[in-house]
Amino acid sequence: MKYQTPSSASSEDSQSITTRDRLLDVAERLFAQRGIDATSLRAITTAAEANLASVNYYFGSKDALFSEILARRIAPVNAERLRLLDIAEKQADGSPSLDAILNAFLAPPLHLYARDNEDAKHIISLLGRLHTEPRADELKKLFFNELREILQRFIPALQRTLPDLEQHEVARRLFFVVGSMAHLMSAGDELSLASDGLCSMEDSEVNLQHLISFSAAGMSATQPKSLYPSAE
């Protein structure tokens, strides 16, 4: 009865010809711009020039649509992270630099911003916001399970370059890095405000380099002194 991958329409044509693809692209943009709850199916289907029922027809529900939007973006990003980390480790005989590891972690998500079509930019803020937004538990667990996989690969790698730090200390600092990254992705617009327009998200590569050097320095910081003498 219901749908099944629309025959072909894979990579030949220029842009989303099928209704299904149009829904994905439009919804992705609107979700990112206005937030998930604030984006109605009516807004999506109108913008996609599709019928109101089409989302439920193709995806079953609004949540399922969102889930698919996430999946098609997250998986490649995390795969690229692991690929870059592997390359860095091989090139450095198992001892990659802190910058190289952080680059493998930060570049793939931030590169989405410049790559692909214009619309793909918008997903960045969505991904960034996922770190903070309270969402339907199932969707969020899917997302964070994938991230946890990544962390379990990166934390040991980082620990090898930072032998003075215990594992939970590495985890805590990488948590801070994730915060900076998520903030840059989701609220990058505010950056130009805070810097009086001198920084902007247009300089995608510049921001990445600065974030890496900032993060590398933060990861390498000496432990806070005041914790050793005092209690806790």
Next chain:
Amino acid sequence: MKYQTPSSASSEDSQSITTRDRLLDVAERLFAQRGIDATSLRAITTAAEANLASVNYYFGSKDALFSEILARRIAPVNAERLRLLDIAEKQADGSPSLDAILNAFLAPPLHLYARDNEDAKHIISLLGRLHTEPRADELKKLFFNELREILQRFIPALQRTLPDLEQHEVARRLFFVVGSMAHLMSAGDELSLASDGLCSMEDSEVNLQHLISFSAAGMSATQPKSLYPSAE
């Protein structure tokens, strides 16, 4: 016709006796736990054991209620930030340490977590999430105007201790710091997951100290090398 500060009931009794105060406390908790849109007036008024119409009666609208919740939390935090910065500058004859400045910036919001009653904890995630969540423009502008005021005070102070950095560079890095802070405040729960339970938001003071040392190191980082030879 409408309300006007309920006579007295200021500081004598133990906890929120007036309906108005109960609404503020309950709504603050629910907003933080479930998100703003996801929290209905019915949920709020039921939990506060008040009538459905009471929010509109006392505050005029749901947005106005949210606005008041924010205002009563943000103002003291920002005032405390400026106070701590003033103290730090006086104690150091106008040349406070990087740690001292960052402490003035980070401690007040994070201290909300431990201070006050149990419920006040929840506002932290709300404040943290405000940095990323797409919200009604007017509310958000109110919030960020206050933050911009703070930035305009802190950025020059930071620049004095980091004379090698241009102003927009300081702004960019402080932007990263805000990201780490917001992430810690809004998604602190994930920290214990990422660290296998070895870090948690219970150690409020510990996290603050670590965030300060992480941020200080990041702020002091040398400029990314790859930017000088290449383009951009």
Next chain:
DNA sequence: CATAAAATAAAACAAACGTTTGAATTATTT
């Protein structure tokens, strides 16, 4: 005690939401 103001209560409001339905249409296969 009477009177007005403030607060609570119950009910209804219109608007918007995600979803479902069944018929009409288009595309594909036999």
Next chain:
DNA sequence: AAATAATTCAAACGTTTGTTTTATTTTATG
């Protein structure tokens, strides 16, 4: 060309939302 599957469409569904209205109770005031 007939039959079957896939898609599109308009309409309506039942909820839930924030808000408003009207009535009743409580509280304070002269």
